[in-house]
Amino acid sequence: MAVPAGVASQRVADELRERILAGRLAPGTRIIQDELADELNTSRLPVREALRILESRGLVTLRANQGARVTSMDVRECELSYKIRERLEPLLLAESAPRLSDEDIDAMTAVQERIEATEDVEEFLVLDRRLHWAVYQHDDAGDLAATVNRLWDTTQHYRRAFTRLAGERRRWIINGEHRLLIQALRDRDHTSAEHILELHIRRTRVELVKHPELFVP
Amino acid sequence: MAVPAGVASQRVADELRERILAGRLAPGTRIIQDELADELNTSRLPVREALRILESRGLVTLRANQGARVTSMDVRECELSYKIRERLEPLLLAESAPRLSDEDIDAMTAVQERIEATEDVEEFLVLDRRLHWAVYQHDDAGDLAATVNRLWDTTQHYRRAFTRLAGERRRWIINGEHRLLIQALRDRDHTSAEHILELHIRRTRVELVKHPELFVP
DNA sequence: GTGAGGCCGATTGGATCCAATAGAGGCGAG
DNA sequence: CTCGCCTCTATTGGATCCAATCGGCCTCAC
Incomplete structure (x- = not known):
């Protein structure tokens, strides 16, 4: 063959x-x-x-x-990756959001419903990533997207570990933030969407660094 | 051999x-x-x-x-690179600035004096880059620095072209911004330093996109 | 018994060789 | 004269071979 x-x-x-x-x-x-x-x-x-x-x-x-x-990261490097994401993903959103159609936003809602329905960590990771990239899908200059993609890649392992120990409460906080984000996009309120996204990432970062034990194998 | x-x-x-x-x-x-x-x-x-x-x-x-x-860029991609720099370099500054010593800042002033003294484009490019990286030198997690370095690399050609046609007036605006930045660092006013840096990059971006002819070879 | 030194296998780094592809230029038909 | 096809060459892609290096293990001296 x-x-x-x-x-x-x-x-x-x-x-x-x-x-x-x-x-x-x-x-x-x-x-x-x-x-x-x-x-x-x-x-x-x-x-x-x-x-x-x-x-x-x-x-x-x-x-x-x-x-x-x-590659393995320590908690310091992972925290920095999230800080970078806090600054870059709102920019990516700003580039993409004006071109999102109503159908695009309906699709996001559909993904979010599947996120809320699943109990499986691997499925959550896939869907969470898919939701974010649905927001950024109309970015046309691929350089920024590539940089952010890299950040998702290098932190994926620790996001998995973190997701495993996240309780129901944390999951619903995430879902609430996702819903807020989608609603702001539906309202074409891109400034609010940027802020919600930034806060969403920051809050996750703050939770993450409370678990340095994830980084000591 | x-x-x-x-x-x-x-x-x-x-x-x-x-x-x-x-x-x-x-x-x-x-x-x-x-x-x-x-x-x-x-x-x-x-x-x-x-x-x-x-x-x-x-x-x-x-x-x-x-x-x-x-690789060649169009004006759109180059503009986006500057937008990314606007968000990331203040972050890099925030990571590094608290550890800058008085000697480090004296060294920056020395570099800035050489920038003001030179008429040569190539020397300007080297010194300008050296000044910025003197600010960021104490960043310890190299990932962010690598990302920003990449942005400087990919836009270097167009920065050169832009510098060639910059008049004396623009050069002195840049010098003024550099001086302001160094002074803020000397005062340990890191928040102001971040803002000055962001404005410095933004202003350069706005000037750059006024010259789309640099991107049509 | 312990530590230092050297030997050997496993693995990576680099060079050369062969195959596959794209682009240029020529040739022939209309 | 022009257009299209076809060959041919320059260049890239991939495989195999050989050399250099690292780490583990064994031995031997103390």
Whole structure:
């Protein structure tokens, strides 16, 4: 079976990213080039390029002659990621919101209803991310979106751990904020939407740093 | 002569980045892997890895089977980069400023004096960047700094073009803002420093977008 | 028994070779 | 003369091979 198409290194990078984001590769895990190459039916060369790509995205950490490991963060770095998100995501919203259609906003509501219905952590993570990106979907200059995406990627593992120990109360606070955000967008009140979004991220950050035990494996 | 040390792909990436930032490779220029490999006395493999690295940094653009080109921006993308800087650099300042020593601030003043003394565009670009990074030097979580650095990198070419056509009046406005910023830092008035920095970047952005002709090569 | 030093396997880094693709230029038909 | 096809070459993408380096383990001296 020949490799179908597309640049192999991109394919490897996508696969590896997926494994990390899905939690199948924990922070600190060593990545051996040969193993990955064998599993993905390719040579080590695309794997090496993929590792460089993911290093630049912050998902893996390379050290000369010592191989690659899944990047791990401490609580300080994670907090800073959230502070960056607080400043950038409202900007992303401002770029995208004027072009949101009523149908787009209906779709957000539908996603939010599924968020409220699910009990599964993995499903929550997927849907929460989908909701945010539904808000940003009409941003046209991809650079900002790429930066923010990177922040979501590098903090995904800790967001999962945090979600696991979040109780029902916290979940409903999140849902309330999401509902407020969607309503502000529906009202075309973009300034309020920006503020709600900023507060939503800040509040999550403040809760997160109350659990430094998530960062000491 | 053997290659001294350090990972070759990093060395190639650094060299290529330097050439782009120095303006020796204009946006849109095609980069041929063989040529670069010959010039740097290495094989194409480190060059390929270097191109991946720089692609992730936004400095080069890769298209499958069509090689690499120095990334070019339109006025819209450049404006967005400045908007991002407006939000992130004050944050970077807030992280770093509390740890600035009096000597650090004296050094900034010295750099600013050199900025005011020079007539040379290249020297201005170097010193202006050095001044800003003197402000941010005590940031410890490198992720934010890396993001901002990337923004400086990708807009460097257009900053150069803009500086070339800036008259004496604009230069003195910039100098005034720099002086205000340094004074606020000296007074340990970090909130004002953040605001001055944000306004400094915003004003530059507003001026920049008045010259869309810089983006049509 | 313990610590230092050296050897060996595992793994990464780099070079060369071969295959696949895109773009340019020439050739022929209309 | 022009348009379209086709070959041919320059360049990129991928695989394999060889060299360099790191870390663990064993040995030996004290």
